[in-house]
Amino acid sequence: MIRNFYPPYLRQLFTNRRRELDFLQSLVDDLLAGRPRRLAVWGLRRVGKTLVLQEEIARLHHQGLVFPVYMDFEDICTSPELFAQRYIGLVTFWTLDDGQGEVDAYLTVERLLEATAGRSAAASQTAGSLLRELSRAKPDQALLLKLAFEYPEKLAQEVNRKMILFLDEFTEIGTLGHYPQVREPLKHFRAALASQTHVAYVVAGSAMTAMMKLFQSSDAPLFLQFETLSLEPFGRQDAEVLMRKLGSEHAPEVYAEVYRYTAGFPFYITALMQRLDRLQQSGEEINAETVRYAFLLETLWRGGQIYNYCRYVYDLSLQRARGYGMLKAILQFLADEQGFTLTEIARALRKTPSAVRDYLRWLSEVDLVEERDHIYQFRDAVLRFWVAYASKGIEMDAFPRREDLAGLVADLEERFQRTAGELGRAKEAEVRELMRRFSGQVIPGALFGQEGSLILPTVHAVDGYRSPDGQIELDAVAELTPDPTRPGSQRWVVSIKWRNKRAGKKELEQLARQASDLNAQGWIIARDGFTPDAVNYARFAGILISSSEDLNQLSKLLK
Ligand SMILES: Nc1ncnc2c1ncn2[C@@H]1O[C@H](COP(=O)(O)OP(=O)(O)OP(=O)(O)O)[C@@H](O)[C@H]1O
Ligand SMILES: [Mg+2]
Secondary structure, eight states: OHHHHSOHHHHHHOOOOHHHHHHHHHHHHHHHTTOOOEEEEEOSTTSSHHHHHHHHHHHHHHHOSSEEEEEEHHHHOSOHHHHHHHHHHHHHHHHHSTTOSOGGGGSSHHHHHHHHTTTOHHHHHHHHHHHHHHHSSSOOHHHHHHHHHHHHHHHHHHHTOOEEEEEETGGGGGGGGGSTTTSOHHHHHHHHHTTOSSEEEEEEESOHHHHHHHHHSTTSTTTTTSEEEEOOOOOHHHHHHHHHHTSSOOOHHHHHHHHHHHTTOHHHHHHHHHHHHHHHHTTOOOSHHHHHHHHHHHHHBTTOHHHHHHHHHHHHHHHTOSSHHHHHHHHHHHHHSSOBOHHHHHHHHTOOHHHHHHHHHHHHHTTSEEEETTEEEESOHHHHHHHHHHTTTOOBSSOOOHHHHHTTHHHHHHHTSOOHHHHHHHHHHHHHHHHTTOBSOEEEGGGGTOSSEEEOOBEEEEEEEEOTTSSOEEEEEEEEOOOTTSOSOSEEEEEEEOSSSOBOHHHHHHHHHHHHHTTEEEEEEETTOBOHHHHHHHHHHTOEEEEHHHHHHHHHHTO
């Protein structure tokens, strides 16, 4: 099964994700030491969530210390009756048969009873109870879920080995909530988790906003029950490592150009490199120009992988929507121009801001659009490009030749000038990466607006943070390794201002408030530096300040 589940050719391409795999390893270590933890992994579609889980499962399989169990909730969350059978069946399959062989022998309760007879008391008992309940005229659906969610712990205790459940597309569990007897499936899940000592959980989901709601909003059943980890696109170096695995050696400008259009998304990199490979085989010379041609081809031709993916995401996101026409109009507008404020969008579409706000909220909920500092824009630059063309009906049925696309190249380049918002986001990822290298180095205080020198803390985890109501947004929150010789704050909170404007006192005051709420050291980074007022206030409030030049220096020092 492991081979079918994660074929060797895919594994050879696996790149990067050291941080995530280290994190997962620490989860395994803690589980083995009797401290089961739970983790929620989220990230945009196709950013590589499933692949990280698969890689980790392959490693666990090889180590043989704990049982990994993988299931995709998209496949199994239909009715509570089917769900319970499959959940129990899959846990059994991965545990008793190591995920090898015929999974079908486990997926209905009758076959499960047969397959486990004489092999496991826990499995037979649970399958027995399940069968009894399912044979009733009207099964108790809440009980079915309870049987399912409590089962992994029972089985793990019996086989006397720890277990990690990897639940992919976890937000699909919501489907079970449509059954009146179940109503809140997460409450059942949570109740079962409370007493488990042998099972750790890693859940993943591509509905980002929905995932955040499940784990970070204070009225959600799983609030504070899971640690969180967000998966980001690759940085320049890792992107290049992946590109090299996917084709023959190319000139540096080729890699730079691929990175420019894919922004480090491994799926886009893969699609584009495969296209380049095919073009090369048909005799084309590969240079930056060819990359642009290949990108246009992939994105606008109906046979392109990127085209099909964008079409899928777009249709899927909009299919359940009311006000379909209006949503399309907003997306077209945002695809053609840079980010806009609510008022600007409303004016352009001749609607009231309050009407438009509802639509924008909906588009944010399905992750198509994001709002930062009151500016709305696409989350994904490639999708934005696709929408701009597809909405004008520019799609190609026949395989386009180079000449057919030549006229679009100038437009392509213009559209991929990064917007301020996108640059800011890239910067945030860069700063988080930099902070992961903080480990007690001594550096000139001037880089943080301080006198003398400064000892950096040792950082053990960094992530962005946004409260579900959108009220608090921090570009990086770094958890520090406690140092008894240096008492003080447990974390740093960071705000990054990437605009054509010096940061003022107001912005520092806001960060100072958030830092004090979180008992943290505040650090603010502004591309164009700070007003004199802000500099004074920083000293008074003990906030660290850096300009983009400071950041470059710091980055060099920590290399
Ligand atoms: N670490 C990686 N190394 C190499 N390629 C990767 C990596 N991560 C993702 N990819 C490429 O991107 C594709 C999509 O990855 P994956 O299916 O894991 O994403 P996902 O986040 O689970 O997507 P979805 O939201 O659709 O479930 C993979 O098939 C692979 O081609
Ligand atoms: Mg996936």
